Amino acid sequence: MAKKKRRRITFKYALHRLTHVKFSTVVILLILTVVAAVSILPIIYIISNAFKPLSELFLYPPRLFVRNPTLQNFYDFFYSTDVSAIPLSRYIFNSLFVMVITVAMTLVFSSACAYAFSKMRFPGRKWMFDMIIIALMFTPEAVVITRYLIVSNLGMINTYFAHILPHLALPIGVFLMKQFIDQVPDSLCEAAKIDGANEVRILLNIIIPAVLPAVGAVMILAFQNVWSDITTSTFYMVDESMKTLPYFVSTLSNALAVASVARKGAVAAAGLLLFLPNFLIFAMLQKSMIETMVTSGIK
C-alpha cells in the first residue's frame, strides 16, 4: 500500500525534476555527456570491431557500429596461436593463476600491515608509514633496471615468483586500507581484547567487516595492477610459456600498429576479452571504491 503511493509520487517527482531543472544543470549535463561520449567511444569501437565480419572491417568508409555481428574474430584469435608453439590456453592459465594469487596475497598482506600501522603502537611506526607515503610517488617504471637486477639475482627469472612478488609491494593498498581502518574506533578493538580475542581474530572478525569498502578498493587496485601488466612478462620471462595473456595480445597488436588493419578483428576481440573483467570488477565495486577514496587524503 505504502509502496504504491510512493511510486506514484516518485513518478510525479521525476516529471517535476525533468521539467524544472535549472538551466545551469542542463548545460553541465550536456558538457558531461560530450566528455563521457568521447571517453567511451573508443571502447564502443572495440566492442563493435570485435564482432565485425571481415567485410565490415575493411569497409570504406569505416563505420562505427557493427551491422552483421559474428564471432569469427574470437575464433581467429583462439587459433592465432597456431603459428606460435605455445597454445593460447597456456597464456590464459598464466594470467589467471598470477592474478588470483596476487590479488589474494595483496589483500592479506596489506590488511595485516595496515591494521598494525593503524591500531598498534610500536617503535618505527611513524617513519615506516611516512616511507610508504613517499613510496606513493615511486613508480616501478623509473627503476625498471635495478628491479630487473634484483629479480635476476634472486634467481626468479622464468618463475611465477617474478610475476607475483613485485606486484605485492603496492604502497597505495596499505595506504588506503590504513586510512580507512583509522576510522574504526579503538574502543571496539579494546573491548574485543578484554573479551580475550587475539590480534588475528580482531583483524578478521572486527576490522575486516568494518572496512569492506576498503577491501573492495584494494581488490580493484590489485587486480588492475596485475591483470593488464606486461612488464613482468617483458623483462623477467625469457621462456615464452611463462608469459601472460596481455603480453601475447600486445605482440599481436604491435604488429598492427605498423601493418595497419591486418588482423584488426582478432586483436579487437582479444582486447575486449582483456578489458571486460576490468570493467566488470569496477562496475561491481564502484561504490566501495568511492567510499574508500573519501579517506584517501594525505594530511
Add this chain to the structure above:
Amino acid sequence: MERTVKRPRGKAKNTLREMRANYIAYLFIAPFMLCFAVFVLGPVLSATLLAFTSYDSVQAPQFIGFGNFIKMLTQDVVLMKYVIPNTIVFAVVVGPIGYALQFLLAWLITQIPKHAKKGYIMAIYTPSIAGGVLISVVWAVFFSSDRLGYLNDLLLNMGIIQTAQAWTQDKAYLLLIMILVTLWGSMGVGFLSLFAGMQNVDRQLYEAGKIDGVNSSLKELFYITIPSMKPQMLFSAVMAIVGALKAGSIGVQLSGKNPTPDYAGQLIQTHIEDYGFARFELGYATALSFTLMLGIFILTRICFRFLGTKEDE
C-alpha cells in the same frame, strides 16, 4: 619517567623493550614490508648507488663519480635535443592540465542530480582501466595511416586534407597524439579521490556559507569546497605527477617503433629502456632513472608545500 627517558642508553633499552612487547605488530607488517624492501626500497637504493658507476651487466660496476651525470649534460645529444624537451612538454600538459581537467569534471559531476552521477563516473573512469594493450589497439586504428583510419576518413571527407596522413609516424603529430591519448586515459584513481572528497564536504558548511554571503557555486567552490578537500587534492596531485612522468611506452605503442620516428615521441622513460635494455649501459641508464625520481620527488614536495595540512589545522 623523566629519569629513564632522558638518558640515551635508557632510551635505547626502552625502545628495545617496547619492540619486544610489540613483536606481534612486526609480524603483521613483515610480509608487506619485506616485499616493499626488496622491490621498492632495494631498487631505489641500488639505483642511487649504480648511478655513480659504469656498469655493463657483465663486468663488476666501476665507480666513476659524477661521470654519468656529466655525460648526461654534455654528450647525450638525443637526451638534450629530444628527450628532455619532449618530456617537459608532455609532463607540463598531462600533469597540470590533466589535473585541472580531473578537478573540473569531478566538480561538474557533483553538480548534477544524484542518480545520474554513477553512470558518468563509470564512463569517464573507464578509459583509465583500458590498459596499455587496448589503448594501442584502439588508437593505432583511429590514427591509422590509410583511408580506413577514422581520422583520415573524417578529414578527407571534410576536405581538410587531400591525401591520407600517417599520423603516428609523423614527427609533427606524434607527441600531440600521445598527449591526447594519455589525457584520455588519465581520469583514474586521482579523479575518483577528488570526486569523493567533494562529495564528502560537510553540507552544513554550505548552509553556514549561505548566511555569510557565499551565494554562487563558484564562490562555494573557492571558499568552502577547496579548503575542505585539500588532503584529497594532495593525494590526486601526487598521482597526477607520477602519471605524467612515468609515461613512456605510449609513444612506442602508438608508432610501433622504439626509438620513435625521428625521436618525436621519445620520453625519459623510453630513453632509460633504450640505454638499459638495448645498449646495456646500465650505469648510465640508472643515472637517468635517479634523475627522474629526483624530479618526481621535488615536484611532489612542492605540492605538499601548497596542499599539505599544517600541524595546527
